[in-house]
Amino acid sequence: MxxxxxxxxxxxxxxxxxxxxxxxxxxxxxxxxxxxxxxxxxxxxxxxxxxxxxxxxAKLGDDVVYIDKWPWKDNSGDWWEFFQRPYPDHDDYVALKKNLATASLVSYWTVPGSKALKYNKNSVEGGYLFVTTYELDRIFNIEIEKGRYWTPNEYNIGADKLLIGAKIATELFQGIEPVGKTVKMGGRKYEVVGVFKESGGDLINPLDFDDAIVVSYNNAGRFVNLKNRSQYGGTVGVKAKDGITTAQLQDEIRGVIRANRRLRPRENDNFALNELSMMAxxxxxxxxxxxxxxxxxxxxxxxxxxxxxxxxxxxxxxxxxxxxxxxxxxxxxxxxxxxxxxxxxxxxxxxxxxxxxxxxxxxxxxxxxxxxxxxxxxxxxxxxxxxxxxxxxxxxxxxxxxxxxxxxxxxxxxxx
Known part of the structure; x- marks a missing residue:
């Protein structure tokens, strides 16, 4: 009171x-x-x-380990050593997918360059060609606004079907429904089966698909020499199983890649294991x-x-x-x-x-x-x-x- x-x-x-x-x-x-x-x-x-x-x-997955030639966090070491490292390639992807017991998903992707898309009289220049294996959508929880992802059979046979980013779809089709339309890329005809949701304003977005032309690895191998590791090096993403920490996953990844690349016990790793938490x-x-x-x-x-x-x-x-x-x-x-x-x-x-x-x-x-x-x-x-x-x-x-x-x-x- x-x-x-x-x-x-x-x-x-x-x-x-x-x-x-x-x-x-x-x-x-x-x-x-x-x-x-x-x-x-x-x-x-x-x-x-x-x-x-x-x-x-959360959207990209904080339980994913990225295999790359460059470290994301500490690249203060010998720059020339990092430069001489080989890029991860499809062989690394196959070895990891076959031998990893702690991974739920393994995916590989590479960006061979830019391509032009044509639909009737419309064309879009500068879209980047994104070549990926089948697991990409589940690695990153990718949202498809229109259409769908490839079916397993379409991926396996390398069907001429692609997915495009929201910006590409807007500029190329100008209000027309893009799904099901046939476009030309490098003289080849492709069916548009899906359009990715616009990326928006995410603070960290290493894979911005707004300007992407996404084709399957099995299809791209017909017109791009994907075996050229020095020119078309890519990235391998590995998602941990439930209950497995990224530290445990990295330990197993390191062993599998070293064995696949035939590195001797005293040789240093010629690859980097990165996580998005490093950026965070x-x-x-x-x-x-x-x-x-x-x-x-x-x-x-x-x-x-x-x-x-x-x-x-x-x-x-x-x-x-x-x-x-x-x-x-x-x-x-x-x-x-x-x-x-x-x-x-x-x-x-x-x-x-x-x-x-x-x-x-x-x-x-x-x-x-x-x-x-x-x-x-x-x-x-x-x-x-x-x-x-x-x-x-x-x-x-x-x-x-x-x-x-x-x-x-x-x-x-x-x-x-």
Missing amino acids: LFLKVFTESIRQAWAQLVGNKLRAFLSLLGISIGIFCIIGVFSAVDSLEDSLNGSL DALGSFFGVLNLMGWMIGGFSIIVGMISVANIMFVSVKERTSLIGVKKALGARQFVILLEFLTESVILCVIGGLMGLVLVYFGTLAINGFIDDFAINLSMKNALLGIGLSAMVGIFAGAVPAWQAAGMDPVEAMRS
């Missing part, structure tokens, strides 16, 4: 400060508002980026730097705001010295006076913090209005963090003035 009375009185006094000294209060709270805006704004952007990153990893780790460090920058920029503004609020509280104590003396003479304890001024300081700072959160909210609306593929949102967690940080600033700003007021001699206070 006592706390409720003190809290009510503190709200009244804080409101009196805001109404009676509008400009002074506004300028004092502006520093806190800008600080909260900087910190929570950066946190909201980073959290949204991380959510997009995690969504991308690298971006995680970047996000940490952004958060630190937010703290640094916002921190200076908050310190300035805290000093300004402390100044308001010192003035408030000075103006109410006689009233403090009367309260103490009537029996008010020190902790009541202390709590009253601390609560008033906290309320003022929380008002400043709420102003900063309003700026963040409208700032995110403005940014999202210009950016379609990526959305920044003010989460409840960050909003509560902003309010909590403002309250903490209020405690620090009001501690000394509140202590000064609580320690006053009632007689001396009433005489002033």
Whole structure:
């Protein structure tokens, strides 16, 4: 009951400060508002980026190991050594598919170059030819917006059927239903059996199919020399079985590829085993730097705001010295006076913090209005963090003035 009375009185006094000294209060709270805006704004952007990153990893599969010639994370070693490594090829894919016990799926893909597609009088230049084995759609949970994927029989016989990206379909067919249409590529006729869903604004998307012309490995071997490892090197993706960690999977992959490439026991690996989590780790460090920058920029503004609020509280104590003396003479304890001024300081700072959160909210609306593929949102967690940080600033700003007021001699206070 006592706390409720003190809290009510503190709200009244804080409101009196805001109404009676509008400009002074506004300028004092502006520093806190800008600080909260900087910190929570950066946190909201980073959290949204991380959510997009995690969504991308979930879509592409965080349990997939990629065999490549180049390491994704640490390529600070001998560049020439990496350059001389052979690309993974279809032979590696066959060996892995045959011998891996910890894998649920193995897929191989390569990009031999760009191709032109023609449909009647329309043509699209610059679409990249994507050659893949049958398992690709399950490795990456690929979504097909129109049509379907190849049937096992179509893949095995190398049927002249292909899938295309959303951008290719839009430019080539210009509103016509693409599925079932016959197109020409390099003088060969192909039936379009599927159109991939538009990739959108995923933060990590190593396989953007919007501009892709996807044909099966068995079909592409008829017009591309896919055995030329140095020219048409590709990537092998291996998905772990349920309950198998990527570390266990990598151990088995390493043994199978070393045996397939006939590497001696003392020879170093001439391949790299990569995971999408490596990208996430690298971006995680970047996000940490952004958060630190937010703290640094916002921190200076908050310190300035805290000093300004402390100044308001010192003035408030000075103006109410006689009233403090009367309260103490009537029996008010020190902790009541202390709590009253601390609560008033906290309320003022929380008002400043709420102003900063309003700026963040409208700032995110403005940014999202210009950016379609990526959305920044003010989460409840960050909003509560902003309010909590403002309250903490209020405690620090009001501690000394509140202590000064609580320690006053009632007689001396009433005489002033």
